[in-house]
Amino acid sequence: MAAASIITIGDELLIGQTIDTNSAWMAQELNKIGVWVKRRVAVGDVWDEIWNALDEESKHSEIVLITGGLGPTADDITKPLLCEYFGGKMIVSEAALQNVKDIFTKLNRPIIERNLKQAEVPDVCTVLNNKRGTAPGMEFRKDGKLYVSMPGVPHEMKGIMLDYVLPKLPSLFNLPVVYHQTLLTAGVGESFLADMIKDFEEALPAYIKLAYLPNYGMVRLRLTGRGDNKAAVEQEVNERFAELKLLVKEFMVTDTDEPMEMAIGKILRGLNKTMGTAESCTGGAIASLITSIAGSSDYFKGSIVSYANEVKENLLSVQHETLATVGAVSEETVTQMVKGAITQLKVDYAVATSGILGPGGGTAEKPVGMVWVAVGNKNKTVTQKFQWRFDRARNTDLTVQNALNMLRKFILSEHDQQVK
Amino acid sequence: MAAASIITIGDELLIGQTIDTNSAWMAQELNKIGVWVKRRVAVGDVWDEIWNALDEESKHSEIVLITGGLGPTADDITKPLLCEYFGGKMIVSEAALQNVKDIFTKLNRPIIERNLKQAEVPDVCTVLNNKRGTAPGMEFRKDGKLYVSMPGVPHEMKGIMLDYVLPKLPSLFNLPVVYHQTLLTAGVGESFLADMIKDFEEALPAYIKLAYLPNYGMVRLRLTGRGDNKAAVEQEVNERFAELKLLVKEFMVTDTDEPMEMAIGKILRGLNKTMGTAESCTGGAIASLITSIAGSSDYFKGSIVSYANEVKENLLSVQHETLATVGAVSEETVTQMVKGAITQLKVDYAVATSGILGPGGGTAEKPVGMVWVAVGNKNKTVTQKFQWRFDRARNTDLTVQNALNMLRKFILSEHDQQVK
Numbered sequence: 001m002a003a004a005s006i007i008t009i010g011d012e013l014l015i016g017q018t019i020d021t022n023s024a025w026m027a028q029e030l031n032k033i034g035v036w037v038k039r040r041v042a043v044g045d046v047w048d049e050i051w052n053a054l055d056e057e058s059k060h061s062e063i064v065l066i067t068g069g070l071g072p073t074a075d076d077i078t079k080p081l082l083c084e085y086f087g088g089k090m091i092v093s094e095a096a097l098q099n100v101k102d103i104f105t106k107l108n109r110p111i112i113e114r115n116l117k118q119a120e121v122p123d124v125c126t127v128l129n130n131k132r133g134t135a136p137g138m139e140f141r142k143d144g145k146l147y148v149s150m151p152g153v154p155h156e157m158k159g160i161m162l163d164y165v166l167p168k169l170p171s172l173f174n175l176p177v178v179y180h181q182t183l184l185t186a187g188v189g190e191s192f193l194a195d196m197i198k199d200f201e202e203a204l205p206a207y208i209k210l211a212y213l214p215n216y217g218m219v220r221l222r223l224t225g226r227g228d229n230k231a232a233v234e235q236e237v238n239e240r241f242a243e244l245k246l247l248v249k250e251f252m253v254t255d256t257d258e259p260m261e262m263a264i265g266k267i268l269r270g271l272n273k274t275m276g277t278a279e280s281c282t283g284g285a286i287a288s289l290i291t292s293i294a295g296s297s298d299y300f301k302g303s304i305v306s307y308a309n310e311v312k313e314n315l316l317s318v319q320h321e322t323l324a325t326v327g328a329v330s331e332e333t334v335t336q337m338v339k340g341a342i343t344q345l346k347v348d349y350a351v352a353t354s355g356i357l358g359p360g361g362g363t364a365e366k367p368v369g370m371v372w373v374a375v376g377n378k379n380k381t382v383t384q385k386f387q388w389r390f391d392r393a394r395n396t397d398l399t400v401q402n403a404l405n406m407l408r409k410f411i412l413s414e415h416d417q418q419v420k
Numbered sequence: 421m422a423a424a425s426i427i428t429i430g431d432e433l434l435i436g437q438t439i440d441t442n443s444a445w446m447a448q449e450l451n452k453i454g455v456w457v458k459r460r461v462a463v464g465d466v467w468d469e470i471w472n473a474l475d476e477e478s479k480h481s482e483i484v485l486i487t488g489g490l491g492p493t494a495d496d497i498t499k500p501l502l503c504e505y506f507g508g509k510m511i512v513s514e515a516a517l518q519n520v521k522d523i524f525t526k527l528n529r530p531i532i533e534r535n536l537k538q539a540e541v542p543d544v545c546t547v548l549n550n551k552r553g554t555a556p557g558m559e560f561r562k563d564g565k566l567y568v569s570m571p572g573v574p575h576e577m578k579g580i581m582l583d584y585v586l587p588k589l590p591s592l593f594n595l596p597v598v599y600h601q602t603l604l605t606a607g608v609g610e611s612f613l614a615d616m617i618k619d620f621e622e623a624l625p626a627y628i629k630l631a632y633l634p635n636y637g638m639v640r641l642r643l644t645g646r647g648d649n650k651a652a653v654e655q656e657v658n659e660r661f662a663e664l665k666l667l668v669k670e671f672m673v674t675d676t677d678e679p680m681e682m683a684i685g686k687i688l689r690g691l692n693k694t695m696g697t698a699e700s701c702t703g704g705a706i707a708s709l710i711t712s713i714a715g716s717s718d719y720f721k722g723s724i725v726s727y728a729n730e731v732k733e734n735l736l737s738v739q740h741e742t743l744a745t746v747g748a749v750s751e752e753t754v755t756q757m758v759k760g761a762i763t764q765l766k767v768d769y770a771v772a773t774s775g776i777l778g779p780g781g782g783t784a785e786k787p788v789g790m791v792w793v794a795v796g797n798k799n800k801t802v803t804q805k806f807q808w809r810f811d812r813a814r815n816t817d818l819t820v821q822n823a824l825n826m827l828r829k830f831i832l833s834e835h836d837q838q839v840k
Contacts, residue, residue, distance in 0.1 A: 014457040016447030027436030037434040040462035114611045191534045283711025284704030287725045291703025303725035305707045311722035390575050
């Protein structure tokens with residue numbers, strides 16, 4: 001199996017000012033075509049460190065993909081380094097120069113010297129045209145290994161990967177079949193799940209691997225099969241996956257590698273129903289997640305984010321009395337918020353949240369992390385109280401995911417009852 | 421300067437199913453206390469790969485921090501590997517066992533064998549108590565180097581870093597002073613900025629570095645000084661920073677290392693004004709970002725997410741006529757949305773968005789990526805049309821950031837006029 005190393009270059013990664021999302025995307029895409037990402041390495045904008053990383057990763061992998069360090073500013077030393085590493089000299093690439101000119105013409109901005117310099121490349125590379133930016137991709141070969149240098153800007157890197165790198169790899173390397181099946185569970189811990197499927201896991205053949213991917217109180221289970229025969233690998237994985245689905249049926253959200261917000265969208269679209277949200281503590285995060293899915297306008301109509309109590313009263317008809325007595329973080333308030341959202345937004349289902357996500361704002365009776373969630377339709381509401389123990393961001397994410405899971409279960413149970 | 425390597429273990433990182441946020445956080449915290457993160461390496465759950473990474477990073481760095489691979493399930497091999505690597509044998513740690521029992525008692529869940537096994541550790545390590553989970557942290561020493569193994573769950577890793585690792589490092593290593601100053605610019609490209617401050621950059625002494633950190637059409641500029649004398653480093657960086665601020669004054673959003681949503685919050689709090697949002701295409705993402713800041717209830721009252729046109733009409737009083745003639749993605753609609761939000765949410769300022777973020781839904785007249793944004797108060801509205809060229813997620817982020825920058829500029833200009 002061809003092994004790849006991903007080298008990301010940039011001080012911003014090593015002082016933590018940037019989170020590396022490039023590597024994850026690259027790994028996903030490489031994995032789909034049977035390239036095994038053996039290592040990911042991040043180094044700073046330091047000549048010796050980059051050189052050393054190239055040397056080391058050349059020992060580990062046949063494919064070395066490099067991102068970052070190609071910007072127009074003075075702190076980028078990657079291009080001259082690659083030129084020296086592969087024993088070339090810098091020349092102007094006419095194709096890259098034309099690309100820079102075209103982009104500036106399109107943007108209607110004047111070109112400055114610094115931009116023109118981006119068209120300079122080592123004469124020992126093949127230029128990979130960057131349709132989305134001014135820094136060209138560069139392909140090098142050495143001792144039977146492939147090296148590709150790409151800009152660190154995610155959408156530029158993705159363009160070069162999709163246009164050149166991914167299509168080319170199968171012709172250069174002997175790639176095996178890799179096949180995944182993934183399901184998502186909610187409401188069960190990793191350990192319990194592991195115990196539940198212990199026998200199944202132990203009976204798996206060596207070429208099929210089971211992975212547990214826990215996040216936000218949910219656990220993703222992934223089966224990965226590897227082999228030479230596509231049909232055989234897929235059939236074997238699919239058979240095992242069918243077995244696995246039966247074993248965890250009770251907790252399964254979806255048997256596709258998709259997030260909760262997509263699973264809910266599919267259910268609503270299938271039933272031709274609509275939803276909305278009434279959010280206090282989550283501040284629009286549920287609506288934002290739902291609408292991150294293209295086509296969500298088919299089932300999502302809107303949201304009333306009622307961060308202030310007066311908005312809860314004015315727009316969601318939460319009773320002043322309720323807020324004055326039991327307060328905003330209460331079962332009564334979220335129940336009324338669901339009703340208000342259904343009426344105001346004219347939707348079939350709504351979800352409401354109210355809580356204290358921290359770090360401040362807690363009291364003895366209502367400590368930080370306490371959140372009430374309600375889901376319902378015009379006839380019925382289901383509520384649940386959560387007590388999170390984490391930071392603001394994680395408490396928010398946990399509330400969002402659990403609220404959506406409550407809504408999902410509510411919709412399915414209502415539908416089952418109607419069918420019966 | 422003490423160098424650190426971060427090793428993250430887990431197949432999920434190499435097939436791209438998880439984005440590594442741990443490393444960025446660790447790098448930030450280490451950087452603050454003067455530890456230089458020299459390399460970050462990710463390897464899979466493979467014995468030889470982990471062993472090899474330990475060998476290699478031991479050559480690069482005095483501090484080797486390891487996350488991941490400590491879960492209760494069968495695919496985790498890190499603990500026995502560390503035991504063998506450091507020449508120990510597995511024993512039960514009474515402290516770790518008590519911690520597991522305490523956690524399960526608190527959660528009111530039964531303990532199973534798998535959980536108890538988490539209390540087993542190599543006898544050559546110092547156990548670092550994990551207050552947030554069942555997998556203990558482990559500290560090893562070898563040839564004057566420090567190794568710490570931590571769980572991959574972010575909040576558990578953070579707990580162990582904050583409780584043990586970060587407080588301990590200054591006593592073990594001779595750490596230099598590292599001092600950063602960061603400012604955020606908007607509305608200017610990286611190349612133009614670089615040209616504008618070319619002379620400034622060239623005149624910087626060797627121990628102060630300038631970095632460009634572009635994101636979402638904004639560019640962060642960071643000065644980093646290193647040295648032995650805290651007062652001298654800080655003074656020098658501060659003087660250069662004052663110079664830099666003057667040079668980029670026109671485009672500067674904030675002179676603190678804070679995001680746009682925090683900068684806006686500070687302005688509103690300072691003026692004792694409130695805001696709300698009326699979001700169509702951004703689907704609550706602006707509200708969600710604003711409320712990600714603790715204490716935002718001081719100035720943020722709420723949002724009406726009007727994804728469906730009928731919600732725009734019913735809750736924001738956008739005229740049916742407008743939607744029927746010029747459509748939802750229009751200057752007229754977002755202008756009315758701002759007015760509607762100010763009236764309904766009773767806020768001083770509002771921002772509204774309507775557009776086509778893709779990938780579908782575009783027409784010849786209104787192509788994918790076209791977005792109208794309006795900001796205003798009860799007397800005045802300012803609008804702008806954007807044309808993004810990226811994917812849905814990036815188009816959303818660009819809209820959110822630019823809308824907030826428009827709002828920021830509007831608030832400041834209104835305030836300046838009032839002061840005059």
